[in-house]
Amino acid sequence: MTRYVVRRLLLFVPTLWAIATLTFFLMRLAPGGPFNAERDIPQAARAALAQKYGLDRPLAGQYVTFLARAVRLDFGPSYKFPTRQVREIILEGFPVSAELGGWALLVALLVGIPLGVIAAQRQNTAADTAVMAAALAGVSIPSFVLGPLLVLAFSLGLYWLPPALWEGPQSRVLPVLTLSAAYVAYVARLTRAGMLEVLHQDFIRTARAKGLPERVVVLKHALRLGLLPVVSYLGPATAAIIMGSLVVEQVFTVPGLGRYLVNGAFNRDYTLVMGVVLFYAAFLMALNLLVDLAYAWLDPRVELK
Amino acid sequence: MSATTAASTALSAAVAGPPRSLWSDARRRLARNRAAVASGGLLAFVVLACFAAPWLPGLADPAAQDLRLGAALPTIAHPFGTDELGRDLLARVLHGGRISLLVGLVGTLVSLLVGVSWGAVAGYAGGKLDEFMMRTVDVLYALPNIFLVILLMVLFSRSLLMLFVALGLVQWLTMARIVRGQVLTLKRQTFVEAARALGAGDWSIVFRHIVPNTLGPVIVYATLTVPAVILQEAFLSFLGLGVQPPDASWGTLIADGARVMALFPWLVVFPGLALSLTLLALNFLGDGLRDALDPQDLPQAR
Numbered sequence A: 001m002t003r004y005v006v007r008r009l010l011l012f013v014p015t016l017w018a019i020a021t022l023t024f025f026l027m028r029l030a031p032g033g034p035f036n037a038e039r040d041i042p043q044a045a046r047a048a049l050a051q052k053y054g055l056d057r058p059l060a061g062q063y064v065t066f067l068a069r070a071v072r073l074d075f076g077p078s079y080k081f082p083t084r085q086v087r088e089i090i091l092e093g094f095p096v097s098a099e100l101g102g103w104a105l106l107v108a109l110l111v112g113i114p115l116g117v118i119a120a121q122r123q124n125t126a127a128d129t130a131v132m133a134a135a136l137a138g139v140s141i142p143s144f145v146l147g148p149l150l151v152l153a154f155s156l157g158l159y160w161l162p163p164a165l166w167e168g169p170q171s172r173v174l175p176v177l178t179l180s181a182a183y184v185a186y187v188a189r190l191t192r193a194g195m196l197e198v199l200h201q202d203f204i205r206t207a208r209a210k211g212l213p214e215r216v217v218v219l220k221h222a223l224r225l226g227l228l229p230v231v232s233y234l235g236p237a238t239a240a241i242i243m244g245s246l247v248v249e250q251v252f253t254v255p256g257l258g259r260y261l262v263n264g265a266f267n268r269d270y271t272l273v274m275g276v277v278l279f280y281a282a283f284l285m286a287l288n289l290l291v292d293l294a295y296a297w298l299d300p301r302v303e304l305k
Numbered sequence B: 001m002s003a004t005t006a007a008s009t010a011l012s013a014a015v016a017g018p019p020r021s022l023w024s025d026a027r028r029r030l031a032r033n034r035a036a037v038a039s040g041g042l043l044a045f046v047v048l049a050c051f052a053a054p055w056l057p058g059l060a061d062p063a064a065q066d067l068r069l070g071a072a073l074p075t076i077a078h079p080f081g082t083d084e085l086g087r088d089l090l091a092r093v094l095h096g097g098r099i100s101l102l103v104g105l106v107g108t109l110v111s112l113l114v115g116v117s118w119g120a121v122a123g124y125a126g127g128k129l130d131e132f133m134m135r136t137v138d139v140l141y142a143l144p145n146i147f148l149v150i151l152l153m154v155l156f157s158r159s160l161l162m163l164f165v166a167l168g169l170v171q172w173l174t175m176a177r178i179v180r181g182q183v184l185t186l187k188r189q190t191f192v193e194a195a196r197a198l199g200a201g202d203w204s205i206v207f208r209h210i211v212p213n214t215l216g217p218v219i220v221y222a223t224l225t226v227p228a229v230i231l232q233e234a235f236l237s238f239l240g241l242g243v244q245p246p247d248a249s250w251g252t253l254i255a256d257g258a259r260v261m262a263l264f265p266w267l268v269v270f271p272g273l274a275l276s277l278t279l280l281a282l283n284f285l286g287d288g289l290r291d292a293l294d295p296q297d298l299p300q301a302r
Helices: A001-031 A041-054 A059-070 A087-122 A126-140 A145-155 A170-200 A204-210 A214-225 A226-250 A257-266 A269-298 B003-016 B020-032 B035-052 B090-126 B127-142 B143-157 B160-184 B190-196 B202-239 B252-258 B266-293
Strands: none
Touching: A001 A269, A001 B127, A001 B143, A001 B160, A041 A126, A087 A126, A087 A170, A087 A214, A087 A257, A087 A269, A126 A170, A126 B266, A145 A226, A145 B202, A145 B252, A170 A214, A170 A226, A204 A214, A204 B127, A214 A226, A214 B252, A226 A257, A226 A269, A226 B020, A226 B143, A257 A269, A257 B143, A269 B127, B020 B035, B020 B090, B020 B143, B020 B266, B035 B090, B035 B266, B090 B127, B090 B160, B090 B190, B090 B202, B090 B252, B090 B266, B127 B160, B143 B160, B143 B202, B202 B252, B202 B266, B252 B266
């Protein structure tokens, strides 16, 4: 177990290094650059800018400094807002995004798992069909369609909930709902499939044969194994939720990291975009490691090598 | 013709009916899948309507403005209504669909080209080269692919061509893994040895003998890649990082509609409906194809 964790952590470093290197050289390869947008700035000013961002030094030196600083999340000042450090922006935006994403994931699990279990228990009944049809609809409607539609219905039609911003608990409802819809659906489908597979196994028949109440059979014996597909989906789900938050934060003007990333991309703010991308890559890799560990803990048949 | 041959021919004809290939078999299974057939029909309709849009009689010019009309509710003359500039929304949705569908197709083709070649070469070469190539795939897998697209769109010009390339370039990873897995088992089979014994070179073995045999899973995965690419294009365009004006796609139409939806909700509903239905149909068709061709265990698509 410890050896497995250490080995995974050791793989972590070269992967991040490769991604960092890729982004760094892509950035230097790119034609133009953020300072070409400003027309006709004096030569001296251009030189001063280059010096501020360390662009005047040889490429190899820039690369080494970049790597050394990236380890500490220090990506230098933003290109667009020179008075702000990229690290500050990340530390400011991430908690908001994490809250939004965390709620969305929680809703997806708390709603999706029971729905999946109910559908599996009543396989091929009207309840099952209804849940699966709803799940299919949930998967097919992109968040950037669902979000505006929800605003239309609940903010502009019924006046129940605020259409934007991130102030007070009511403002959380629509963004979280929009972000979680697709994952409620996925989780329900995965739970149903996993439970169906487990419920047909011998040890479940044994449990029923010895007279355990159905509730205990399902919740205590079957659920643990039936949830394995959901657990292995947590990694990709988090990645997808982070991507989804780019849109949801834009739709609801939530001041999260996704919004900074999109605005940064718009302004060609190289350092900001690169910093956020690397930060998220590291975050997701760490999370995937945790998911794998949880998987092994739930399923004793899995051996970590 | 000897009596025994004639008898055995008659027997096999009686038992099996006309000979069935994998493809005719698959076609029959697909035809029995009602959801897939309906999806196929809907898709054919959408594709035809979008690509024939410039020549459809009676369809308004998508750029023609009628400011007196303003944003009007759907009528007979404008079945989807008009936008704030009085442009016919049906025409705009159909023309936008051309770009969305085109992005889906071209992006998938790029991903096919890169993914199949990458996977085939890695699987066939084996050893250090395979190790290096698949490590590269692993590294890129660690990065959510929309980030890579955003990075590419930030760093290079935001043109339609760049969008095609960027979307295709992030979608080939799973394809490469599928093809490599197939090639690993195929390259040990006797027909490959036969080809080698006949003096075929490595390139011709890989691309003329092995790759055609991976076609089943590749087709299935490609069908599922098309909606993924279309969705990503719409996602980026919605954020303003994809298709740039004056071009319009379903994503940009939804973005434009969302801005004014408090007043003119139909401007977001119709393009959203067009996109959602097309994605749904493509996913159904892909699932149907997978069941019909029945390739074993495709890796989980992201």
